Amino acid sequence: MSDDPLLRPADAMAKVTVDEVAALLDVLGVQRRRQQLPQVTPRTPLPGAEGSSNVASEAEWV
Template sequence: MSDALDRVVDALAGVNEGDVAAALTALGVDGGRQGLVRETPRTPLPPPQGSTAVDSEVEWV
C-alpha cells in the first residue's frame, strides 16, 4: 500500500462504522450504499470436440 493509504488505515483503526461514515460524509463522499455485485451464472461452453446436438446460425465474418 502507499504511505498515504497506510496513514488512512492507521487513523481509522479501532473506529466504528458510524464514525467512518460521518467522516466520509464530511469529505463529500456519497453516502448511499451500493448492493453487493453478484456474478451472473453462465452456461458453460460445450467441450472442444463439439456436440452434434448443438445447432448454430452464427456466421463468423
Template sequence: MSDALRHVMGALEGGSEGEAAAVLRALGVEADRRLPARETPRTPLPPPGGSTAVHSEVEWV
C-alpha cells in the first residue's frame, strides 16, 4: 500500500462512514465505478420440435 493511501486511510479512520464518504466525494471519488457486466456468450438452443438425429433411452422411474 502506498504512503499516500495510508495517509488518507489514517485521516478517515476516526470518522463515521458518512463523513468518510463526504471526504472522498470532495476529493473526486465516484460512488460507483463498477464496470458494466459483460454478456456471457451462450450456446443457442435447438429449434422447437427437437432433432431426429438424437436418440434418448432415458427411463423415468
C-alpha cells in the first residue's frame, strides 16, 4: 500500500473485482440503470396532400 493519501483509494480499488463491486452495490441497494430504448416523441402531423389554404409559398422553382 502507498503512503500517499491520494493513491490509497486507487490501490484498494485495483484489487477489487467487478463481481465484488456488483455484490457490494447490490447489498447497498443500488439498482442498476436499465438500458431503455429511446422514447418516441409524438410529432405534429403534416398537412394532407390537398394543402392548406392559408399557407403562402415564396419559393420560386427554377
